[in-house]
Amino acid sequence: MPELPEMETYRIMLSERIAGKLITGAAVTRDKTINMEPDAFISDVVGRTVWFVERRGKHLLLHLDDGRRLVIHLMLGGSLYYGDEEDRPDRTVQVELSFGSHKLFGIGLRLGYVHLLSAKEAVERFKELGPEPLDPRLTAASFRKLFQGKRGVLKSALVDQQTIAGIGNCYSDEICFTASIRPNTRIPSLRDEEWERLFRATQSVLRDATAAGGYMESPTFLGDTLTGGYNERCRVYDRGGQPCLQCGTAIEQSEVASKKMFYCPSCQPEQ
Template identity: 45%
Template sequence: MPELPEMETYKSLLQQLIGGQTITGVTINREKSINIAKEPFVLQIVNQKIEAIERRAKYLIFQLQNGSCLLLHLMLGGWMFYGKEEDRPDRTVQVQLSFGDHHLYFIGLRLGYLHLLTPEMIEQEFQSIGPEPLEHGFSSDAFLAIMRGRKGGLKNTLLNQEVIAGIGNRYSDEILWHAQLLPERRLTELDDNHLIRLYESIRYILQQGIQHGGYMEEPLFKGDVKTGGYKMSVHNREGEKCQRCGTPIAKVEISSRKTYFCRTCQR
């Protein structure tokens, strides 16, 4: 599932590709991927200019000229491709936005969706989502205030979107490995020094993910050399040597999530 770095990469690239462009056509191949009937959906977004593209947590928001918004959540298996018809991947496309002879293909939206909403509805959707971990106002003091008094395990806390926005299964493993903390440790077992280390690892790993274009291998467009440059240090590397101490990476399940960590240098 795309997480904060992947969606931030999509945002910055799409701003360059379609920001300020007008939607000239819409194709809906799976009506469950949208939230209203096909005909009004198409009528309300065709001939609309993309005024801006924003990210919140794991969502993208396409702001349209008429004031309405398209809210995208790719969920598990979802991705996008932008290009001409002859460049389109040989995959099932659920929704397609056209910009002249170029198209933005939404692929793998079995669980994901593209919803047409008002700004007020968007605000309501985000009401329970926690702070953005890379925002300037997300200080170490703010982080400590959030974490103090919580009793859950580290992994599940990082995955909780009401606590911190945008971190999913992969980057939670990377963050905890970088902070040298075991994923099953309880927050009540950590002192402020541990929490500050965790805070710094959250910001470092997410910034690294963005800098290197996230982990997803599928390019956004033909010739895309940005997307997918981030290489995981621990996630999905069971049995490989820890890059820090050489111990084989272990895998367990925490709340039905595959979790990867080092038994030696994470404590």
């Protein structure tokens, strides 16, 4: 599932391509992907201009010139592609928005969605969401406070969108590796210096992954060479049995709180 770096990569790439552009057409082939009748959805979005593209957690928000937002969540298996008709993806497209000769295709949106919301509805939708990990206002101390009172394991809290937004299965493991903490460590047992490392690791991993284009492999447009650049750079995620790039020990794969976790048993010693 795409996480903060993947969605931020989409935000940057789509901002360059659709910000300030008029939506000249729309099509919906799966009613459940949107939040209203397809005809109403199409007539509401066509003729609107996309002012700018924002990201909040794992959501992408296309701000329209009537104050409404198209909120996109890709969930598991969803992706976006921007191209012309000749370049149409060879997969079922659930929602498409036309910008003249080019289209934004929403693909694999079985669980994912594209919802048209008013400003008020958007505020309501995101009110439970935790802060952005890369918000410059977030300090080591306020980061630690987010986890205050939690008794569970670190991995569960990192992927909990109400605690902190945008982190999922992949980056929670990468962050824990960078911080040299095992993902199944209980939160109350984390020491001061570990909180400090965890805060710094969260920022550095998410920044590096965004700069490298995230780990999603499918390109966002023809000639896109950035998207997916981080896939090769993941150090533990999906590397079960392979040698740790830091110490050579085989990366372990196990499960914690019904989620997969990958870690190096030597670089991330059990507490």
